[in-house]
Amino acid sequence: MKLVISIGGSILLSELSAENFRKYAKVLKELSTDHQLVVVVGGGKIARDYISVSRELGANETMSDLIGIEVTRLNARLLISSLGEIAYPEPLKDYTEIPRVLSMEKVAVMGGIAPGQTTDAVAAIAAEYINADLLVNATSVDGVYTSDPRVDRSAKKIERMSAEDLVRVVMKSEMKAGARAVIDPLAAKIIERSKIRTIVIDGRNPENLKKIFGDHGGTEIVG
Numbered sequence: 001m002k003l004v005i006s007i008g009g010s011i012l013l014s015e016l017s018a019e020n021f022r023k024y025a026k027v028l029k030e031l032s033t034d035h036q037l038v039v040v041v042g043g044g045k046i047a048r049d050y051i052s053v054s055r056e057l058g059a060n061e062t063m064s065d066l067i068g069i070e071v072t073r074l075n076a077r078l079l080i081s082s083l084g085e086i087a088y089p090e091p092l093k094d095y096t097e098i099p100r101v102l103s104m105e106k107v108a109v110m111g112g113i114a115p116g117q118t119t120d121a122v123a124a125i126a127a128e129y130i131n132a133d134l135l136v137n138a139t140s141v142d143g144v145y146t147s148d149p150r151v152d153r154s155a156k157k158i159e160r161m162s163a164e165d166l167v168r169v170v171m172k173s174e175m176k177a178g179a180r181a182v183i184d185p186l187a188a189k190i191i192e193r194s195k196i197r198t199i200v201i202d203g204r205n206p207e208n209l210k211k212i213f214g215d216h217g218g219t220e221i222v223g
Helices: 018-032 044-056 061-086 095-103 119-129 163-170 185-194 206-211
Strands: 002-007 036-041 108-110 134-139 160-162 198-202 219-222
Touching (some): 002 018, 002 119, 036 061, 044 061, 119 134, 163 219
Parallel strands (some): 036 108, 134 198
16 A cells, blocks of 8 residues: 655654654554555654744745755654665655655655645645555644644544545644644645545554554544
8 A cells, every 4th residue: 555644743753862763663664564655754843943933033934934844854864764774865855756766665755845835735745646545644633623622622533524524624724834733724625635535643652653554543534
């Protein structure tokens, strides 16, 4: 199967440590033995810190996005280092490079691509481009909720939903550099138009990535 896995920076870089990267790399190596993998890495708090400083210095949202993209690519390089020989040695900067890398039987690792796109959107576009069998969004919550569970105690988790319903839920999210949402609006629209089978799971424990074909405990989004 062709899998695209988006790993949020908030979980991969909950702390900047080699051990954290090793834990995720171990699971990704196991998955790569049976599947073609594209892994998209987010920026996390480090990217948001850089973006915050850039705004204070007068940068506009496009410039702030570009700064955040550079951070995601640094994170991608760290993941590539932890994956070793099974990974293509450079973060991909263009979707058209993905098939070539997969044909080499390497794991393709990406960070951000263009201003106005979060790494969620990058993962969704990558999945659409290669006709992936499954898109996995590993994030810091255990699924899609009716509202942000970090600020709304009455929020309820949705175990299964349509892509159209996903769009309605996430359209409340803001779209600016460094924004935090379980799935951003652009990614949701890509999922809707391409009908990519998608799951949102709690990625804080990398072992949960092994559950994506079974009882993953997250939210399943169907076209």
